Amino acid sequence: MGIDDSDDSSDEPGSPEDETTAQAELSGASQSEPSQQSTASHDPNSEPQSEEETDSEEPSQSIEDMLLEFDNQKGLIRERSLLDPNYVVEEDRIVGRDEQLQEITKMLRVALGDNRPPNLFLYGPSGTGKSLITKAVCHNISRICEDRDIQFGTVEVNCQDLDTLGIAVYELVQQAAEEAGVAVEVPKHGVATKEKWDELYRIVNDHFDSVVFVLDELDMLVGRRDKQEPAYSRLLYQLSRAGTNDDLNAYISVVAISNDTKMMESVGSRAVSSFTPEDVHFDDYDANQLQAILRRRQDAFNDDVVDDDVIPLAAAFAAQTHGDARKAIDLMRVAGELAEREGDTRVREKHVRTAQEKVEKNRVLEVVRGISTQKKLCLYATAAVASQTDGGSARSTTGYQVYQYLTDAIGADQYHQETYVNKMKELTTYSLVDFERRSHGPSSGMFLEFQFGERPETILETLREDSRIEAVSEDEVTSVVKAQIRNQT
Ligand SMILES: Nc1ncnc2c1ncn2[C@@H]1O[C@H](COP(=O)(O)OP(=O)(O)OP(=O)(O)O)[C@@H](O)[C@H]1O
Numbered sequence: 001m002g003i004d005d006s007d008d009s010s011d012e013p014g015s016p017e018d019e020t021t022a023q024a025e026l027s028g029a030s031q032s033e034p035s036q037q038s039t040a041s042h043d044p045n046s047e048p049q050s051e052e053e054t055d056s057e058e059p060s061q062s063i064e065d066m067l068l069e070f071d072n073q074k075g076l077i078r079e080r081s082l083l084d085p086n087y088v089v090e091e092d093r094i095v096g097r098d099e100q101l102q103e104i105t106k107m108l109r110v111a112l113g114d115n116r117p118p119n120l121f122l123y124g125p126s127g128t129g130k131s132l133i134t135k136a137v138c139h140n141i142s143r144i145c146e147d148r149d150i151q152f153g154t155v156e157v158n159c160q161d162l163d164t165l166g167i168a169v170y171e172l173v174q175q176a177a178e179e180a181g182v183a184v185e186v187p188k189h190g191v192a193t194k195e196k197w198d199e200l201y202r203i204v205n206d207h208f209d210s211v212v213f214v215l216d217e218l219d220m221l222v223g224r225r226d227k228q229e230p231a232y233s234r235l236l237y238q239l240s241r242a243g244t245n246d247d248l249n250a251y252i253s254v255v256a257i258s259n260d261t262k263m264m265e266s267v268g269s270r271a272v273s274s275f276t277p278e279d280v281h282f283d284d285y286d287a288n289q290l291q292a293i294l295r296r297r298q299d300a301f302n303d304d305v306v307d308d309d310v311i312p313l314a315a316a317f318a319a320q321t322h323g324d325a326r327k328a329i330d331l332m333r334v335a336g337e338l339a340e341r342e343g344d345t346r347v348r349e350k351h352v353r354t355a356q357e358k359v360e361k362n363r364v365l366e367v368v369r370g371i372s373t374q375k376k377l378c379l380y381a382t383a384a385v386a387s388q389t390d391g392g393s394a395r396s397t398t399g400y401q402v403y404q405y406l407t408d409a410i411g412a413d414q415y416h417q418e419t420y421v422n423k424m425k426e427l428t429t430y431s432l433v434d435f436e437r438r439s440h441g442p443s444s445g446m447f448l449e450f451q452f453g454e455r456p457e458t459i460l461e462t463l464r465e466d467s468r469i470e471a472v473s474e475d476e477v478t479s480v481v482k483a484q485i486r487n488q489t
Pocket residue numbers: 084085086087088089093094095096097125126127128129130131132133258259282293325326329
């Protein structure tokens with residue numbers, strides 16, 4: 001029996017660890033901003049001060065006084081949790097996902113009859129309600145099962161921060177133990193992954209009749225690169241197979257969630273034949289749906305403090321990129337916090353505009369902080385092209401020419417075009433960029449057209465914080481880009 005793949009760490013830049021830090025900074029970013037509020041107030045009616053008095057040091061306000069003063073200010077946000085994208089809202093606040101709700105309910109309801117529900121694959125862009133709908137359905141099943149004396153459990157893990165298969169299985173063990181209210185009896189490190197699987201089976205068999213395993217952001221569980229099959233594929237194989245052989249007596253269903261619509265294409269054939277999921281697609285939200293979602297949370301704010309144009313504007317900004325509800329909610333929260341910090345009595349359009357800049361920049365930062373210089377160069381070149389085209393998109397062929405210019409300019413290694421394209425494709429995982437395959441007719445070759453999820457200018461601005469990229473003249477890059485775009489036909 002081998003020791004587990006605890007050395008199975010991802011060496012890829014942009015590993016989950018980098019992102020966790022960025023995520024933490026993202027969520028805390030708005031709180032850590034220095035306050036705009038001036039504490040030194042000048043009373044225009046006060047007596048003119050003598051020269052001497054003016055020169056003397058005013059006693060500064062104590063921290064306690066400042067805290068109490070801020071505490072006494074009437075806030076604009078009444079129910080902050082409604083503006084937290086990680087908070088699971090009640091069912092009556094879910095809008096515009098009737099079809100998916102119905103489909104998933106129909107398939108998972110089998111658990112109520114003490115039977116095995118099918119496996120599911122939920123896919124679609126970020127922030128389109130995949131996790132929310134799954135949680136809502138499982139929560140309801142759990143309630144009804146309780147009444148019927150069926151031991152139903154939901155074991156949910158987010159795979160974004162899990163580097164290896166061994167760690168992912170341990171995470172499942174931990175979540176299962178928490179759901180069952182028991183202790184984990186296997187160590188996290190230094191044992192074979194098989195022992196962790198056995199512990200998972202033990203907990204599930206001892207405590208549940210039926211379990212839904214929810215594997216969120218499953219495509220992020222890549223694992224060791226020297227393995228033939230990605231870790232997510234091995235996890236799906238093992239888990240779904242255990243549900244059909246003697247390892248697990250409980251009925252189990254695996255719900256795999258991914259932003260990557262093509263994830264199933266890279267799942268190995270063994271896993272495909274044991275997983276065989278029902279697919280449920282989640283579309284982008286349009287501006288009207290996003291408005292409806294935000295209106296159902298408007299009571300997060302005090303009565304009558306949000307200007308009429310605030311929600312439509314936040315929804316329009318979020319719809320412009322991917323129709324991401326998380327972004328729409330983030331915009332409302334940041335706009336509200338900005339207004340509060342300015343001491344304003346209302347949330348206004350201008351707060352949403354400033355929030356848009358902050359949220360967009362944070363999202364880009366979240367992605368680019370952790371990636372390698374080479375990936376940054378690929379991204380910079382492609383965004384530079386997109387920033388100069390009418391539709392905001394960039395052809396891979398043109399992007400590569402600009403990438404070559406950049407690598408020459410800073411004396412970096414230069415990849416072949418195929419590697420450049422692969423690096424860009426890898427970046428699609430983060431929903432920052434998407435691509436379509438195109439051609440200009442039978443005589444010309446194929447190319448990929450990259451579309452950005454955020455404004456290319458924000459990406460360029462953020463990437464220029466890297467000193468190597470900053471050293472390249474912006475004007476020169478722009479003229480190279482323009483020349484290359486002219487050469488395109
Ligand atoms: N239909 C909806 N009604 C109300 N709120 C929604 C809806 N869809 C998404 N949200 C909210 O948007 C945020 C993101 O949703 P969720 O986590 O379900 O997205 P997701 O598709 O799983 O995205 P990701 O792949 O990035 O995890 C959550 O705060 C969720 O409450």
